[in-house]
Amino acid sequence: MIDSTTYEEAPSDVRRWFGQRTRWFKGWMQTWLVHMREPRRLYGELGLAGFLTFQFIVGGNALVALAHSVFMLVLIVKFIALVLQDYDWTVIVEIMHCLGIAAVGYLISAYLGWLGLSLRGERNRFRTLIWTPVHWLLLSFAAWSATVELITKPYLWKKTEHGLDQALRQESRTRSLLELERHLTELERNGLLPRLCALEIAP
Numbered sequence: 001m002i003d004s005t006t007y008e009e010a011p012s013d014v015r016r017w018f019g020q021r022t023r024w025f026k027g028w029m030q031t032w033l034v035h036m037r038e039p040r041r042l043y044g045e046l047g048l049a050g051f052l053t054f055q056f057i058v059g060g061n062a063l064v065a066l067a068h069s070v071f072m073l074v075l076i077v078k079f080i081a082l083v084l085q086d087y088d089w090t091v092i093v094e095i096m097h098c099l100g101i102a103a104v105g106y107l108i109s110a111y112l113g114w115l116g117l118s119l120r121g122e123r124n125r126f127r128t129l130i131w132t133p134v135h136w137l138l139l140s141f142a143a144w145s146a147t148v149e150l151i152t153k154p155y156l157w158k159k160t161e162h163g164l165d166q167a168l169r170q171e172s173r174t175r176s177l178l179e180l181e182r183h184l185t186e187l188e189r190n191g192l193l194p195r196l197c198a199l200e201i202a203p
Contacts, residue, residue: 011160018142019158025062025146026157032059065143068136074098106132 011017035042035054043051075098082091110129117125149156 014138016160018138018145020160021139021142022145022149023158023160025065025143026150028058028062029146029150030154032062062143062146065136065139066147067140069140069144071098071102072137072140075102102133106136109136 011020032054035058042054046054075095078091078095078098082088082095085091110132113129113132114126117123117129
């Protein structure tokens with residue numbers, strides 16, 4: 001693995017973002033379905049740790065997003081039941097339990113975002129993490145959209161329009177090249193960069 005960064009221009013609005021996430025979820029679902037055609041073979045090739053990692057990362061990524069909107073719908077139904085049943089303590093406990101689960105999930109997600117922004121020196125963007133619950137709801141809608149597309153239009157892949165911000169595009173390209181140069185220089189300094197042998201071409 002090369003220790004470098006891939007810079008990508010983020011979608012410019014929610015519509016483009018939604019299309020991009022729908023495509024990503026559809027890709028994860030399709031990848032999971034293809035590899036799980038022969039689960040025993042996959043288990044044999046990956047081993048227990050690799051097999052479980054595949055389930056959590058590829059399958060779990062889409063499954064959690066799909067379950068999120070269902071979870072929130074259940075929470076809303078419980079709120080309605082609480083009002084209709086004149087504040088039944090059983091329902092209150094269930095609601096508190098659901099809210100606790102949601103809070104833990106959002107906090108973990110926000111923490112990962114905070115960690116990434118901190119490592120990148122982007123602390124001025126911490127305020128965006130307050131939108132974590134909305135982000136997860138949109139992710140869930142995108143996952144359901146991907147599910148419908150996978151069933152009805154399996155060969156359709158929505159493209160994301162890029163290149164709208166030319167200045168950012170140039171800056172990203174420059175930063176990527178500088179990081180690659182730094183990495184190659186470090187490899188050469190440590191004697192880890194393979195030397196290319198000159199080939200003599202016979203006349």
